[in-house]
Amino acid sequence: GQQVMQIPQYQHVQEGEDFTTYCNSSTTLSNIQWYKQRPGGHPVFLIQLVKSGEVKKQKRLTFQFGEAKKNSSLHITATQTTDVGTYFCAGEGGSEKLVFGKGTKLTVNP
Amino acid sequence: DTGVSQDPRHKITKRGQNVTFRCDPISEHNRLYWYRQTLGQGPEFLTYFQNEAQLEKSRLLSDRFSAERPKGSFSTLEIQRTEQGDSAMYLCASSWGQGGITAKNIQYFGAGTRLSVL
Numbered sequence: 001g002q003q004v005m006q007i008p009q010y011q012h013v014q015e016g017e018d019f020t021t022y023c024n025s026s027t028t029l030s031n032i033q034w035y036k037q038r039p040g041g042h043p044v045f046l047i048q049l050v051k052s053g054e055v056k057k058q059k060r061l062t063f064q065f066g067e068a069k070k071n072s073s074l075h076i077t078a079t080q081t082t083d084v085g086t087y088f089c090a091g092e093g094g095s096e097k098l099v100f101g102k103g104t105k106l107t108v109n110p
Numbered sequence: 111d112t113g114v115s116q117d118p119r120h121k122i123t124k125r126g127q128n129v130t131f132r133c134d135p136i137s138e139h140n141r142l143y144w145y146r147q148t149l150g151q152g153p154e155f156l157t158y159f160q161n162e163a164q165l166e167k168s169r170l171l172s173d174r175f176s177a178e179r180p181k182g183s184f185s186t187l188e189i190q191r192t193e194q195g196d197s198a199m200y201l202c203a204s205s206w207g208q209g210g211i212t213a214k215n216i217q218y219f220g221a222g223t224r225l226s227v228l
Contacts, residue, residue, distance in 0.1 A: 042201060042219045088152050096207055096215060097166060100152030
């Protein structure tokens with residue numbers, strides 16, 4: 001079945017440093033979604049990418065969808081302590097369900 | 111706020127007991143999903159409904175698990191004869207989805223029900 005791999009599993013950064021997490025699917029995706037889960041919280045939708053090669057920005061966050069629609073990345077510029085949490089990618093393939101990666105847990109040292 | 115609500119937030123039970131969780135989705139959403147999340151893992155798909163029809167169940171879902179969405183609104187997830195391995199956070203999500211339209215199906219999650227089986 002469809003698998004979604006995400007790396008790294010953990011990332012510790014100093015405040016102000018950049019952060020990137022990568023996501024790879026075993027199959028071509030119809031779309032990919034990114035979620036953020038704060039400690040003790042639930043996943044909160046960030047963005048959806050649908051088109052091959054698509055790039056979207058949200059303030060300091062940049063999301064990319066690969067040309068083959070099998071990989072994606074999230075890049076945060078100049079991290080802040082409010083960026084702390086686990087970032088999940090979730091791919092939608094042939095069926096109308098999301099397959100989540102294991103997430104990248106980001107900690108930010110002030 | 112009319113987001114996704116789940117009840118109860120926490121459930122502690124003894125092994126072998128049955129438990130039932132409820133999810134109330136966002137009212138205009140036609141799809142409802144159940145996930146299970148354990149520590150350090152992403153949400154794992156269990157099952158989903160479009161309106162009242164259960165369209166897919168994970169092969170990981172044993173016969174002890176059953177879900178219903180009788181009127182296409184709220185849903186219940188029941189676990190019979192609970193085992194310690196069932197301890198997890200059970201998340202519900204809802205979305206508005208239309209088949210063949212990929213730029214949809216953004217899922218909104220509830221706060222979850224944390225199950226502890228002793």
